[in-house]
Amino acid sequence: MALLVAQDGLDEAWDDAGGLSPPLPRVKRWPWQLPDLGQGGIAGCDSDKICQTDHRDHSGDSLGKMSVIAVYSTKGGVGKTTLSVDLAWRSAVLGGHKTLLWDLDVQGGAGYLLGEDEQPRLRAAGVFHREGRPDQLICETAYPNLSLLSADDSLRSLQLHLARIGQKRRLANLTNMLRGRYSRIILDCPPLLGEVSDQIIAAADVLIVPLPVSPLSFRALDTLRRELKREHGRHPPLLPVLSMYDGRRKAHRDLREGEMAPYPAIPWSSAIEQTAFRRAPIGTFAPHAEPAQALDRLWRVIEAKVQGARAA
Ligand SMILES: Nc1ncnc2c1ncn2[C@@H]1O[C@H](COP(=O)(O)OP(=O)(O)OP(=O)(O)O)[C@@H](O)[C@H]1O
Ligand SMILES: [Mg+2]
Secondary structure, three states: OOOOOOOOOHHHHHHHHOOOOOOOOOOHHHHHHHHEEOOOOEEOOOOHHHHOOOOOOOOOOOOOOOEEEEEEOOOOOOOOHHHHHHHHHHHHHHHOOOEEEEEOOOOOHHHHHHOOOOOOOOOOOHOOOOOOOHHOEEEEEEOOOOOEOOOHHHHHHHHHHHHHHOOOOOOHEEEHOOOOOOEEEEOOOOOOOOHHHHHHHOOOEEEEEEOOOOHHHHHHHHHHHHHHHHHHHOOEEEEEEEEEEEOOOOOHHHHHHHOOOOOOEEOOOHHHHHHHHHHOOHHHHHHOOOOHHHHHHHHHHHHHHHHHHHHH
């Protein structure tokens, strides 16, 4: 069944509860609201206007106008790191934006997926100390415009450390320090609620929330929304994203055609899974595959949001 949802569905997709940014531009149909191919796929892009628009920043990267994009979910193993790395690669390589991928998760998956070697020294948490300077730990990657601040075991104590120093905006202040150097910072976040997530929410311009295609995701989303309201009142625009959507499964199709219809979906795909084996973004080995196109559409929607917010 074609998911032709009224344009108002978009407002449901982006939760702008804080009202921090203007609504997205109105278009007839959103890129993810496409006929379902039934094979775990999202159909070929028939919202051609959006898909074929070249979003490269031809005017050159305007440093200083930085956006912090946090890929955050309370759920583990839902594709946060995979999506963070993909968005960072697209932003840097396709968008031409000076981009920093900041891995805040002790597991250190983001660097791994980019093919980077582990850092021998445990210094990632040191950035959060009083004299910590993120620029000293940032490494260039093999990809143009893409830098990495990788994680290591020292981040185990991050939650405690942040609680102890009691600076609610420490991460926000650190990302601000990098304003002149990067125009996009992508945060790959750990699946935690608490001090770390408070810092992430305070630092982020948009929150991308990958969710499994399951009724349990509504609970997770509700918990997050309640937490945001209670702790933050106003919060950055939030975009739930269905992760590992498998159109062959009736349960997935039913949810996507029902309550989860407003949200973009990333298909379950062996090509996306391969990014962990090849340790390279899908765009480097299967750029035209449908899953890569779905990720591309998602990146463009996020770009439209952050650019719209900055223009306002
Ligand atoms: N769309 C997808 N299709 C198939 N496999 C996927 C997809 N997205 C992620 N995966 C795989 O799912 C696993 C978990 O992904 P990932 O590590 O990105 O999740 P995460 O949310 O960052 O996990 P954690 O909470 O542990 O940090 C990985 O093996 C990854 O390759
Ligand atoms: Mg992860």
